[in-house]
Amino acid sequence: MLVADAALAVELSLDRLGEQADSALGGEELVAPCLLWSEVPSVLSEMAFRGEISRDLATQALERFLTGEIHVAERRHVELTMTAWRIASELGWAKTYDAEYLAMRGFSILASSRSTCACAAAPTGSGSWSRHPS
Amino acid sequence: MLRCCGAPASITISAMTTKERLHRLVDELSDREAENTLRLLDARHQGEQADAEAGETEMAALPHGWGETLTGEPMPNVAAAVRRSRATH
Numbered sequence: 001m002l003v004a005d006a007a008l009a010v011e012l013s014l015d016r017l018g019e020q021a022d023s024a025l026g027g028e029e030l031v032a033p034c035l036l037w038s039e040v041p042s043v044l045s046e047m048a049f050r051g052e053i054s055r056d057l058a059t060q061a062l063e064r065f066l067t068g069e070i071h072v073a074e075r076r077h078v079e080l081t082m083t084a085w086r087i088a089s090e091l092g093w094a095k096t097y098d099a100e101y102l103a104m105r106g107f108s109i110l111a112s113s114r115s116t117c118a119c120a121a122a123p124t125g126s127g128s129w130s131r132h133p134s
Numbered sequence: 135m136l137r138c139c140g141a142p143a144s145i146t147i148s149a150m151t152t153k154e155r156l157h158r159l160v161d162e163l164s165d166r167e168a169e170n171t172l173r174l175l176d177a178r179h180q181g182e183q184a185d186a187e188a189g190e191t192e193m194a195a196l197p198h199g200w201g202e203t204l205t206g207e208p209m210p211n212v213a214a215a216v217r218r219s220r221a222t223h
Contacts, residue, residue: 007213
C-alpha cells in the first residue's frame with residue numbers, strides 16, 4: 001500500500017500513461033486521505049488559470065482522477081486528523097496538509113504489519129481503515 | 135513625456151507611465167471591482183513569493199515513456215504547482 005500525495009495524483013492524472021500507474025508501481029495499491037479530492041481539482045484549476053496547461057487538459061485530467069482511472073482509493077482513519085495535527089506541531093509546520101499524508105503513511109505501515117502478522121486480529125472497529133462511501 | 139523603445143527607466147506607452155495608467159485605472163474601479171482585483175493580485179503575489187522561497191523544486195527522473203501529458207506536451211512542474219497552491223490558501 002502506497003500513499004499518493006497531490007503531486008503524484010496530479011501528475012498521474014495529466015500523464016498519458018497515468019492509467020498504468022498501478023503496474024508501474026509494482027502492483028501496490030495507491031491510497032490517499034480525502035484531502036486529496038480537494039487538492040487535485042484546486043491544483044489543476046490553478047495550473048489552467050495560470051496558463052501552465054490548457055483548460056481542456058485540466059478538465060480531462062480531473063475527469064480521469066474522479067472516475068478512478070488512475071487507481072487511487074480514498075481511505076479514512078478516525079485518528080488521522082489528530083495525528084496530522086501532532087506531526088505538524090512537532091515538525092514546526094504551520095499547516096497540516098503534508099502531515100495528513102505522513103500520518104496516513106504511518107497508518108498504512110501499521111495496517112500492513114497487522115495484516116501480515118498471523119497472531120494479530122484483523123483491524124476492525126475504532127481506529128481501523130475505512131473506504132469512503134461512494 | 136514620450137520615450138522611444140528600449141528606454142530603461144520606465145515603460146511609457148503614451149504620454150503616461152505604466153504606473154500612472156495603473157493609478158488612473160484604480161481610480162475608475164468601483165469598490166467591489168477594486169476589492170476583487172486586490173484579492174486576485176494578492177493571491178498571485180503570494181504565489182510568486184512562495185515560488186521564490188521554494189526555489190526550483192527538485193523532480194525525480196521519470197521512467198522512459200512517462201512525462202508527456204494527455205495532449206502531448208511535456209509535463210509541467212507539478213510539485214511546484216502543488217507547493218504554490220498550498221501557499222496561497
